[in-house]
Amino acid sequence: MKHKLTLPTAKDKTLFTPGPLTTSLSVKQAMLRDAGSWHFEFNEVVASIRDKLLEIAGVSRETGFETILMQGSGTFGVEAVVSSVLPPNGKLLALANGAYGERLIQMASHLRIATRVLRTPENQIPDLDMLQSVLSGDSTITHVAAVHCETTTGILNPITEIGRIVKDHQRIYIVDAISSFGAIPIDLVSSGIDFLISSPNKCLEGVPGFSFILARRAALLATEGFARTLSLDLLGQWKGFEKNGQFRYTPATHTILAFQQALREFDLEGGVAGRAARYRNNHTVLLDGMKRLGFRSYLNPEVQSYVITSFHYPTDFDFQFDKFYRRLSDNDMIIYPGKISQADTFRIASIGRIFEADVRSLLCAIEESVNELCDTKDDL
Ligand SMILES: *Cc1c(COP(=O)(O)O)cnc(C)c1O
Numbered sequence: 001m002k003h004k005l006t007l008p009t010a011k012d013k014t015l016f017t018p019g020p021l022t023t024s025l026s027v028k029q030a031m032l033r034d035a036g037s038w039h040f041e042f043n044e045v046v047a048s049i050r051d052k053l054l055e056i057a058g059v060s061r062e063t064g065f066e067t068i069l070m071q072g073s074g075t076f077g078v079e080a081v082v083s084s085v086l087p088p089n090g091k092l093l094a095l096a097n098g099a100y101g102e103r104l105i106q107m108a109s110h111l112r113i114a115t116r117v118l119r120t121p122e123n124q125i126p127d128l129d130m131l132q133s134v135l136s137g138d139s140t141i142t143h144v145a146a147v148h149c150e151t152t153t154g155i156l157n158p159i160t161e162i163g164r165i166v167k168d169h170q171r172i173y174i175v176d177a178i179s180s181f182g183a184i185p186i187d188l189v190s191s192g193i194d195f196l197i198s199s200p201n202k203c204l205e206g207v208p209g210f211s212f213i214l215a216r217r218a219a220l221l222a223t224e225g226f227a228r229t230l231s232l233d234l235l236g237q238w239k240g241f242e243k244n245g246q247f248r249y250t251p252a253t254h255t256i257l258a259f260q261q262a263l264r265e266f267d268l269e270g271g272v273a274g275r276a277a278r279y280r281n282n283h284t285v286l287l288d289g290m291k292r293l294g295f296r297s298y299l300n301p302e303v304q305s306y307v308i309t310s311f312h313y314p315t316d317f318d319f320q321f322d323k324f325y326r327r328l329s330d331n332d333m334i335i336y337p338g339k340i341s342q343a344d345t346f347r348i349a350s351i352g353r354i355f356e357a358d359v360r361s362l363l364c365a366i367e368e369s370v371n372e373l374c375d376t377k378d379d380l
Pocket residue numbers: 018019073074075076100147148149150151176177178179199
């Protein structure tokens with residue numbers, strides 16, 4: 001067996017995964033600094049990031065929106081919202097068609113928040129007529145939560161249509177846009193979104209360490225006294241930023257410096273439109289190539305996002321994902337196991353600092369691996 005050095009190399013394995021993902025060298029280099037989280041220079045970086053995120057979303061303070069940065073990964077941002085914005089007697093309606101919808105439900109359960117679940121199969125978007133009738137029939141539901149791109153499969157949920165129904169019924173609307181923000185256009189105003197959660201470590205190509213929440217100010221200010229935890233208190237965190245420009249507790253300073261650089265590179269690429277174009281192309285090249293190699297994708301094209309794609313295991317030979325994964329890893333490429341409960345799949349993400357050439361290299365490596373795996377079987 002070939003011995004591989006585990007020392008740092010000039011280039012790491014390419015991550016075809018939806019976070020952590022491959023980032024640029026300059027984003028990583030931005031972390032080679034020690035910054036004091038109370039110092040005014042660092043606070044200026046935090047302030048500029050908060051403004052920039054509103055700008056990317058196409059909203060502003062003047063139009064009534066605020067940004068809150070929260071320590072922890074994306075999940076901590078979702079939990080900050082769920083634990084902070086529902087009143088003690090509130091009730092959450094959660095739309096679920098994958099693991100991240102299920103995680104919302106799990107959070108609400110841990111928090112002892114009354115919850116109603118509207119579940120659809122993992123390859124189907126929520127039933128909007130059902131949503132209408134659930135909201136008409138249950139006036140105790142105060143909040144509705146949906147996931148934009150359900151990264152479990154790559155399905156894109158219709159958050160604007162869902163939002164119209166939620167707003168017709170005058171409920172508060174929470175959207176987990178962790179894997180879509182920055183690469184799939186989102187209109188917060190016409191979707192009626194009150195709280196949107198995302199992370200630097202997905203389509204904005206930063207490194208993990210914090211999450212961010214875009215909030216309609218009026219909805220945020222109406223949550224006084226609702227927070228069920230201290231450290232994830234959304235309104236408390238916002239008040240901290242407003243008071244002295246600081247996080248209440250030690251932030252991931254290096255991650256924030258990396259994110260500042262990631263946002264510069266996001267602008268250089270042409271913002272949401274530029275990033276969407278690259279990811280869409282990555283996805284198209286991947287899908288075409290995989291079809292050519294005989295793989296079937298899990299979702300129908302109408303609901304498939306260009307963020308991540310699930311593929312069925314091949315059935316014409318004894319496919320073993322672990323072996324396949326290891327061969328690709330030996331070629332310095334990392335794909336993602338499946339998470340779907342109803343089918344045997346693996347996933348390949350199109351996001352991160354990866355380009356068409358990377359996708360083509362992956363396709364070559366996949367072709368080689370499949371041939372080898374088929375041959376191994378013939379030898380037996
Ligand atoms: C990645 C992801 C999360 C969780 O983010 P972590 O950073 O892994 O905690 C939540 N929701 C969606 C849709 C995601 O893609």
